[in-house]
Amino acid sequence: MGKPLKVGIIGCGAIIAQYLANFRKLEQVDLVAVADLDPARAQAVADGYQGVRALSVEELLAADDVELVLNLTIPAAHAEVALKAIAAGKSVYGEKPLAATTAEARQVLDAAREAGVAVGCAPDTVLGTGIQTARKAIDDGLIGAPISASATMVTPGHERWHPNPDFYYQPGGGPLLDMGPYYVSALVTLLGPVVSVIGAASHTRNERTIGSGPRQGEKVPVDIDSHVTGVLVHASGALSTLFMSFDAVKSKSPNIEIHGERGSLVVPDPNHFDGDVQLFSLGAEDWETLPVSAGYVDSGRGFGIADLASTPAGVEPRAGGAMAYHALEVMESVLESAGSGSAVRINSTVERPASVELTVLAGELDRLQAQEAV
Structure with missing residues (x-):
């Protein structure tokens, strides 16, 4: 230090x-x-x-x-x-x-x-302003006691753009292990550790066709489940539902939603550092966008x-x-x-990491001030 x-x-x-x-x-x-x-x-x-x-x-x-x-x-x-x-x-x-x-x-x-x-x-x-602003809203009691969450990641498959997508469809790959770290880390940051899970999985195709690059048109085998769902039971009692797919086409659902006794939150994409957090309070007529209130500003x-x-x-x-x-x-x-x-x-556990106050790191502050002066 x-x-x-x-x-x-x-x-x-x-x-x-x-x-x-x-x-x-x-x-x-x-x-x-x-x-x-x-x-x-x-x-x-x-x-x-x-x-x-x-x-x-x-x-x-x-x-x-x-x-x-x-x-x-x-x-x-x-x-x-x-x-x-x-x-x-x-x-x-x-x-x-x-x-x-x-x-x-x-x-x-x-x-x-x-x-x-x-x-x-x-x-x-999870240290950026997106997840941290949502975390502060939960900690400040804006939605009351958290009840449930949903986390959704849908894409028809990385072979459509990746020139060498083989590893996504081999053991160790798949939608959960590829993108799940972002979603699970965010859910644990927001709701605390997980004590048990139940899952189901499937796949719709036994091979994929590469859509770009020098191997375009080549077929690669699918040796893993490419559509995974799961329910996570948090130590707090909250239940999170995961929906991770390389098979489905598109979803209009927010990446993460958190529901509590007195309100619901739309949480921005956990693969990004920022984004709007929206709150719908019990008795309200519409969603409101919360001001950025926590996390490292302009982070990456x-x-x-x-x-x-x-x-x-x-x-x-x-x-x-x-x-x-x-x-x-x-x-x-x-x-x-x-x-x-x-x-x-789940045998392991982890403390919810300390929240990040709204912070501009030294060095980054100089850069932001220089931008404002232009």
């Missing part, structure tokens, strides 16, 4: 561009090195970011000036890379999911605890790392490993229940 956190990135794929854009405006983060299995990709990043060195993975893990490793590798490698970083004495922050399975994720958390380093994990969208990917950098040692980060593990267990258990037809108890 009190000085920038020196970060090294492993994995220089497409998602890195969003992190780089935000690191440039965050005083809490100092990017010092990048690495990739393709050295040319790492060098391209270093060439475009002043003061950053392109290293091999082994060199980055051994670098004395890297305090935290941002793990942007593919999900199957998340645990392996995280464990190597922890063994090198470094904190880790990864893209979702924390690991491919809860068994691997538990190894990461146990190793970090023994090493005395921090673990953070996306999504940090990487703000979770800035938040971690400001978290005292020994305190769980808001976008931390405990939340990521709990969300992963919830999703695994929904799929387990869909296979067995029985409810599944």
